[in-house]
Amino acid sequence: MRKRDSKNILKLDRRILLAGVSLMVVLLAVFLTSFFKAPPSYYEMNGFTLGTYCRIVVSSKKSSKVLAQVIFNELERIYKKYNPNDPDSVVSKINGSDDWVDVDEETFVLLDAAVRFSKLTEGSFDPTLGELIQLWGFDRIAEKLPSRVPTLEEINEALKRVGVDKLELDSQRRRVRLLHGAKLDLGGIAKGYALDRAYQVAKEVDKDCTGFVEAGGDIRILGPKFGSRPWVVGVRDPRNAGSAIAYLYLTSGAVATSGDYERYFEVEGVRYHHILDPKTGFPSRGAISVTVVADNAVTADALSTAGFVMGSQWEYVVLEFPKLGGSVLMVTEDGSIRRSPTMVVYEQAR
Amino acid sequence: MNRRGKLFKKYDLFLVIVIVVGFFVFYSTRSREGRSVEVFVEGKLFMRIAAPGTYELCDGEKCLMKVVFDGQKVHVEDSNCPLKICERTGNVGPGGTIICVPNKVLIKFRTNVDTAVDVMTW
Numbered sequence: 001m002r003k004r005d006s007k008n009i010l011k012l013d014r015r016i017l018l019a020g021v022s023l024m025v026v027l028l029a030v031f032l033t034s035f036f037k038a039p040p041s042y043y044e045m046n047g048f049t050l051g052t053y054c055r056i057v058v059s060s061k062k063s064s065k066v067l068a069q070v071i072f073n074e075l076e077r078i079y080k081k082y083n084p085n086d087p088d089s090v091v092s093k094i095n096g097s098d099d100w101v102d103v104d105e106e107t108f109v110l111l112d113a114a115v116r117f118s119k120l121t122e123g124s125f126d127p128t129l130g131e132l133i134q135l136w137g138f139d140r141i142a143e144k145l146p147s148r149v150p151t152l153e154e155i156n157e158a159l160k161r162v163g164v165d166k167l168e169l170d171s172q173r174r175r176v177r178l179l180h181g182a183k184l185d186l187g188g189i190a191k192g193y194a195l196d197r198a199y200q201v202a203k204e205v206d207k208d209c210t211g212f213v214e215a216g217g218d219i220r221i222l223g224p225k226f227g228s229r230p231w232v233v234g235v236r237d238p239r240n241a242g243s244a245i246a247y248l249y250l251t252s253g254a255v256a257t258s259g260d261y262e263r264y265f266e267v268e269g270v271r272y273h274h275i276l277d278p279k280t281g282f283p284s285r286g287a288i289s290v291t292v293v294a295d296n297a298v299t300a301d302a303l304s305t306a307g308f309v310m311g312s313q314w315e316y317v318v319l320e321f322p323k324l325g326g327s328v329l330m331v332t333e334d335g336s337i338r339r340s341p342t343m344v345v346y347e348q349a350r
Numbered sequence: 351m352n353r354r355g356k357l358f359k360k361y362d363l364f365l366v367i368v369i370v371v372g373f374f375v376f377y378s379t380r381s382r383e384g385r386s387v388e389v390f391v392e393g394k395l396f397m398r399i400a401a402p403g404t405y406e407l408c409d410g411e412k413c414l415m416k417v418v419f420d421g422q423k424v425h426v427e428d429s430n431c432p433l434k435i436c437e438r439t440g441n442v443g444p445g446g447t448i449i450c451v452p453n454k455v456l457i458k459f460r461t462n463v464d465t466a467v468d469v470m471t472w
Contacts, residue, residue: 048451233468236470242440248471
């Protein structure tokens with residue numbers, strides 16, 4: 001009887017020991033896995049809209065997949081509405097008329113913002129470059145590659161139809177009019193506006209959602225990574241796509257970059273890119289890349305374009321743009337990197 | 351010799367060794383760097399490349415480009431699009447992307463090692 005008890009106790013001990021070892025191994029595995037790797041709770045959607053590639057990375061208490069689709073649909077809506085190559089777009093409607101055109105509130109506010117940024121940047125940002133962009137052949141960039149430099153006469157003729165003074169806004173009757181054959185092109189601000197709208201619709205669905213939305217290298221932060229950490233944004237080296245020249249750590253706001261390395265053609269060794277100087281009618285010189293961090297994507301988008309156009313006056317851009325709400329990181333033609341003093345805030349990991 | 355008095359039997363010891371070795375094999379497999387290139391066309395996964403080589407990206411009879419993967423970097427050759435931005439992008443390492451807007455092609459260099467950068471502005 002006693003022998004049997006002793007045997008049972010030993011059996012029990014072995015089982016407890018084995019169970020204990022197994023439990024410890026499982027706990028160790030769980031601990032190491034959770035300690036060394038954060039749980040991947042973000043849903044990622046990739047697609048093409050706004051005339052470029054877009055990426056939505058979002059985490060929500062509600063369905064992240066549904067939220068990503070809601071965001072994508074909003075980007076697509078803005079693209080269709082303001083695409084100058086779409087004959088049904090609002091921009092085509094305004095461009096096709098030489099009289100007042102009634103517009104909805106959204107369009108009026110966007111055009112008003114475009115005019116304001118144009119005045120703030122002394123015309124370096126200009127929403128009326130449609131004619132000039134068409135002349136250079138950068139209007140249907142996805143379909144054809146420009147190959148001809150327009151003559152000086154052609155450029156001077158097109159410049160007669162450029163300038164924010166040729167865009168009239170009537171706030172009383174919420175209507176707009178283009179004068180002297182000017183043509184709208186909201187390429188320097190519509191992408192930023194779409195990203196800000198993406199932020200708004202995302203927050204309407206889930207105010208606590210986090211993540212970011214990227215469209216063609218412009219980024220709107222929805223909220224900190226995993227609720228507390230900054231997103232690490234690499235600033236592309238303008239002459240080496242595979243590497244970064246700086247890293248930004250963002251928990252909110254937006255960042256946009258304008259560069260001469262995406263849309264361009266070369267004639268006799270000279271690079272002609274798509275960011276045109278409204279004063280000369282030629283691709284602007286002085287900068288090869290301008291990155292702007294701002295509270296919202298409209299500001300970042302408009303100021304990155306304006307900063308690029310004003311590249312030859314880099315001191316003004318890096319020192320004055322923070323007063324307009326944008327911190328600047330500029331790469332000048334000689335490869336030097338110039339920064340706003342405020343940029344250091346974003347370049348430190350917190 | 352009374353074998354019934356032993357705490358461990360051979361079988362028990364074998365089981366413990368299997369569990370411990372199994373755990374380390376599992377964990378070391380998880381933590382080893384895995385690299386692959388994913389090619390998306392119009393947002394849908396079109397091709398996954400794990401082995402080095404040159405891969406022709408054809409949609410039906412229409413060939414869009416060649417994707418060249420050497421195990422460390424990936425780049426695009428002979429793109430049929432007018433812009434050639436994808437070709438100009440050059441070699442891209444782990445975590446990087448190559449984009450062809452006209453063909454709606456996205457090439458992602460996936461890695462399970464944290465590349466530190468979440469997104470690039472360009």
